[in-house]
Amino acid sequence: MSHYIVQPVQGAAGSIRVPGDKSVSHRALMLGGIADGVTEVRGFLESEDCLATMKAMSALGVVIERPGVQEVRVRGVGMKGLRAATHALDMGNSGTAMRLMTGLLSGQAFDSELIGDSSLMQRPMERAATPLRQMGARIATLNGRPPVKISGGSNLNGIRYELPVASAQVKSAVLLAGLYAKGTTTVIEPAVTRDHTERMLLGFGCAIDVANGEIRLEPPARLNACSLEVPGDFSSSAFFLVAGSISRGSGLTIKGVGINPTRTGMLDILALMGADLRVVNHRTAGAEPVADIEVRPAKLKGIHVPEHLVPLAIDEFPALFVAAACADGETVVTGAEELRVKESDRIAVMAEGLRAMGVDCEVLPDGMRIQGRPEGHAFSGGKIDSHGDHRIAMSFTVASLRSAGPIEIADVANVATSFPGFLQTARSAGLDLVERP
Ligand SMILES: O=C(O)C1=C[C@@H](OP(=O)(O)O)[C@@H](O)[C@H](O)C1
Numbered sequence: 001m002s003h004y005i006v007q008p009v010q011g012a013a014g015s016i017r018v019p020g021d022k023s024v025s026h027r028a029l030m031l032g033g034i035a036d037g038v039t040e041v042r043g044f045l046e047s048e049d050c051l052a053t054m055k056a057m058s059a060l061g062v063v064i065e066r067p068g069v070q071e072v073r074v075r076g077v078g079m080k081g082l083r084a085a086t087h088a089l090d091m092g093n094s095g096t097a098m099r100l101m102t103g104l105l106s107g108q109a110f111d112s113e114l115i116g117d118s119s120l121m122q123r124p125m126e127r128a129a130t131p132l133r134q135m136g137a138r139i140a141t142l143n144g145r146p147p148v149k150i151s152g153g154s155n156l157n158g159i160r161y162e163l164p165v166a167s168a169q170v171k172s173a174v175l176l177a178g179l180y181a182k183g184t185t186t187v188i189e190p191a192v193t194r195d196h197t198e199r200m201l202l203g204f205g206c207a208i209d210v211a212n213g214e215i216r217l218e219p220p221a222r223l224n225a226c227s228l229e230v231p232g233d234f235s236s237s238a239f240f241l242v243a244g245s246i247s248r249g250s251g252l253t254i255k256g257v258g259i260n261p262t263r264t265g266m267l268d269i270l271a272l273m274g275a276d277l278r279v280v281n282h283r284t285a286g287a288e289p290v291a292d293i294e295v296r297p298a299k300l301k302g303i304h305v306p307e308h309l310v311p312l313a314i315d316e317f318p319a320l321f322v323a324a325a326c327a328d329g330e331t332v333v334t335g336a337e338e339l340r341v342k343e344s345d346r347i348a349v350m351a352e353g354l355r356a357m358g359v360d361c362e363v364l365p366d367g368m369r370i371q372g373r374p375e376g377h378a379f380s381g382g383k384i385d386s387h388g389d390h391r392i393a394m395s396f397t398v399a400s401l402r403s404a405g406p407i408e409i410a411d412v413a414n415v416a417t418s419f420p421g422f423l424q425t426a427r428s429a430g431l432d433l434v435e436r437p
């Protein structure tokens with residue numbers, strides 16, 4: 001099992017880029033695969049999660065070429081052109097891939113089965129299966145978990161579905177099935193969640209209408225292939241936003257980051273905590289806004305994170321908890337029970353790691369209370385178990401900027417699921433870390 005050994009350092013500085021957005025990369029493969037024509041993707045995230053989706057789409061008969069680094073050419077087979085895979089599709093570590101594929105495969109004429117790694121096999125799948133069954137899909141899970149078995153040949157009908165949890169994955173699964181349904185599919189969100197599916201569907205020529213928290217999709221006759229540029233993944237930039245804020249260096253610039261407002265709740269949260277952030281050089285990458293983010297060291301203060309920001313920062317909480325441990329006063333996170341069903345239980349696993357490094361924190365059913373130490377070392381150093389969760393592993397490397405001793409982080413191979421090259425990028429930002437088998 002591989003480990004990171006991270007030595008204490010004081011300053012993070014420099015200019016870095018993070019790899020392509022994971023959510024956008026998955027969706028580009030799926031929508032490109034069922035479009036008519038060739039979809040060219042630039043800035044594609046070549047991580048294990050997205051490569052698993054690529055393999056799955058290939059197994060369903062889509063020819064996908066990789067003409068260059070971070071470039072993908074998807075030869076779409078049209079909405080009715082997918083064919084049965086000869087084996088169960090292994091979605092690796094990714095809840096997004098499994099839930100979106102469940103939606104996509106519900107509309108096909110053939111049977112499919114979805115499996116994943118040991119973490120994914122424990123994650124709840126009924127949240128996607130339930131609305132899809134209401135549409136007429138035939139889906140079986142094992143006690144609510146994978147394997148997900150989807151029977152083909154169902155006639156789907158559009159539904160009006162109120163999401164019980166704020167989940168972009170469930171919303172997207174329903175919309176993908178809606179492409180194959182008779183009539184309009186409407187999804188109502190209890191809170192705004194990431195809208196990459198909606199933006200990308202529009203780019204592929206699908207009639208989709210968003211107003212007042214309602215997303216309405218009219219089933220298209222076809223999707224038209226297009227060119228896509230994937231922005232840098234905001235969630236991968238989050239570790240460096242925290243690093244730049246808690247360090248004593250001269251500041252960090254993260255270039256080419258996706259700043260879709262349904263993803264950047266962390267910027268608002270850090271701003272409330274007193275962070276020194278500047279979003280500059282605004283531009284677009286296709287349907288997605290992009291910018292460079294400059295972050296300088298700041299005296300952070302503890303806050304109660306506004307609950308409406310939680311879905312807009314859902315993957316950033318492990319990094320945010322590290323920032324909170326360095327802030328002046330108490331930080332409280334509530335309304336974040338979804339953290340318990342990610343790659344690990346991110347509330348329990350982060351609390352375990354923070355305590356192992358001397359941080360005073362209290363686990364809440366839906367979040368955490370953290371007492372920050374604004375002066376000197378916020379962390380003692382010590383041994384952390386990431387429980388195979390990529391975001392936990394990366395978050396604790398950043399703690400080395402305020403740690404008295406070295407930090408050893410176990411079970412870090414999964415960093416490759418979302419952030420290939422993390423070690424090199426972190427080093428270029430000033431962290432001192434090595435990976436050991
Ligand atoms: O739709 C997506 O691409 C994602 C949605 C979020 O999950 P939920 O929809 O389960 O909140 C997020 O945690 C995940 O990393 C990516």
Ligand SMILES: C=C(OP(=O)(O)O)C(=O)O
Pocket residue numbers: 022093094095096097315342343391418
């Ligand atoms: C929760 C995440 O992804 P997924 O749900 O796709 O596994 C993540 O990347 O933090």
